[in-house]
Amino acid sequence: MVAKYLYAFCFFFVLIACGAKPKSAPSTPYIFSVIDSSLKEKYAGQIKESYLTILGKRGFSGSILVAKNGEILFEDYQGYYDVKTKTPITPTTPFHIASTSKTFTAMAILKLWEEGKIDIEKTVDTYLPGFPYSDITVRMLLNHRSGLNNYAYFMVDRQVQAYKVKGKRGRWIKKYRTIKLPVVVKPGLVNNQDMLDFMIKYKPSVIFGANRAFSYSNTNFALLALIIEKLTGKDYPTYIKENIFTPLGMDHSYVFSQKDTGRYQPSYYPNNRPYLLEKFDCIYGDKNIYSTVRDIFLWDKALYQGSFISQSTLQMAFEPGSNDRPSIHNYGLGWRMLNQPDQKIIYHNGWWHGNNSVFSRFIKDTATIIVLGNRFNRNIYKAKNIAASFLAGSDTTALAE
Numbered sequence: 001m002v003a004k005y006l007y008a009f010c011f012f013f014v015l016i017a018c019g020a021k022p023k024s025a026p027s028t029p030y031i032f033s034v035i036d037s038s039l040k041e042k043y044a045g046q047i048k049e050s051y052l053t054i055l056g057k058r059g060f061s062g063s064i065l066v067a068k069n070g071e072i073l074f075e076d077y078q079g080y081y082d083v084k085t086k087t088p089i090t091p092t093t094p095f096h097i098a099s100t101s102k103t104f105t106a107m108a109i110l111k112l113w114e115e116g117k118i119d120i121e122k123t124v125d126t127y128l129p130g131f132p133y134s135d136i137t138v139r140m141l142l143n144h145r146s147g148l149n150n151y152a153y154f155m156v157d158r159q160v161q162a163y164k165v166k167g168k169r170g171r172w173i174k175k176y177r178t179i180k181l182p183v184v185v186k187p188g189l190v191n192n193q194d195m196l197d198f199m200i201k202y203k204p205s206v207i208f209g210a211n212r213a214f215s216y217s218n219t220n221f222a223l224l225a226l227i228i229e230k231l232t233g234k235d236y237p238t239y240i241k242e243n244i245f246t247p248l249g250m251d252h253s254y255v256f257s258q259k260d261t262g263r264y265q266p267s268y269y270p271n272n273r274p275y276l277l278e279k280f281d282c283i284y285g286d287k288n289i290y291s292t293v294r295d296i297f298l299w300d301k302a303l304y305q306g307s308f309i310s311q312s313t314l315q316m317a318f319e320p321g322s323n324d325r326p327s328i329h330n331y332g333l334g335w336r337m338l339n340q341p342d343q344k345i346i347y348h349n350g351w352w353h354g355n356n357s358v359f360s361r362f363i364k365d366t367a368t369i370i371v372l373g374n375r376f377n378r379n380i381y382k383a384k385n386i387a388a389s390f391l392a393g394s395d396t397t398a399l400a401e
Contacts, residue, residue, distance in 0.1 A: 030366055055371070055382065065296075070304070097372060099286065100350040107308065155194075162175070188279070189282045192223075196223070221285045253292070255284050255289055266353075267353045317334060356376060
């Protein structure tokens with residue numbers, strides 16, 4: 001009998017050690033308490049006052065939604081979706097959410113992990129044959145510990161190089177020159193597969209060895225999107241739509257890809273000059289989800305309620321992934337975090353061209369702040385401080401941009 005139980009224990013241990021997913025315990029969703037109407041009205045007033053001071057009167061073009069206990073406390077929409085036609089921003093206007101897209105990619109990978117379709121402890125070349133870095137695991141992509149450089153930095157055929165020369169008075173003068181690199185970069189727009197093909201052919205140098213330290217890189221999540229495609233047999237936009245957007249009722253959300261270039265809607269510089277479509281604008285997984293604040297609120301509620309992924313898996317994603325040095329800042333599996341003594345804030349920000357995004361979740365208070373903008377405005381990142389107006393003791397000053 002002892003041998004029987006010992007065998008069972010050892011088998012379970014081997015499953016865990018190999019990264020296989022044992023049968024998960026039932027999820028325990030959050031049970032939201034109803035907010036009294038008078039308190040709700042008080043919160044809305046405090047939030048509005050804070051919002052106008054921090055962002056609303058500072059050239060904001062975009063949308064904001066603040067919620068607590070699964071209820072919307074405040075939302076606002078201002079500015080133009082299309083400056084040229086003066087098309088106003090509405091609740092159904094989708095915005096490029098930039099790196100906040102990473103939360104969707106990470107959760108999709110962990111959903112596949114729950115289903116037993118991927119082992120996040122295995123190396124990336126297990127799923128992407130030919131991937132030239134044999135010691136990088138899927139987990140290292142999720143927590144940005146792969147050491148890979150950003151694709152925008154290595155998919156180039158020219159490089160600006162600084163050098164010094166001695167001037168007439170013997171002082172060193174810094175000068176710059178452009179050097180041609182011995183690589184061939186595909187002209188025009190590139191996609192995720194183009195990025196992988198380039199990596200396989202040229203094996204760009206890494207920042208440091210695998211799992212040595214944390215270094216945020218869009219390349220990690222562009223590779224994760226390819227892994228999703230490899231495992232499911234569907235392109236990333238289709239998989240995300242069928243498994244997240246449609247089931248959750250996120251009707252105004254989509255993933256921008258090369259198929260969508262005909263409907264490209266630019267974001268804007270602070271002076272309203274539009275950003276044009278550029279070389280890396282069709283790479284997804286790290287970015288390229290378009291959504292609304294209301295749709296992201298549905299995503300937020302699904303995470304609280306465990307309707308997409310189990311609470312135990314979500315807690316695993318919220319565990320700090322980099323402990324090289326003590327800090328209240330950390331990164332889990334697709335999520336940034338601020339670990340304070342009295343509050344854990346799980347969040348992700350985004351920036352791409354003129355698009356800025358904030359998705360902050362105050363776990364203890366089951367409160368959420370979502371901000372999306374289409375005209376570059378650094379004040380958007382300060383909008384998280386709105387929490388101080390209705391959440392006692394929430395210090396957001398240390399949140400990274």
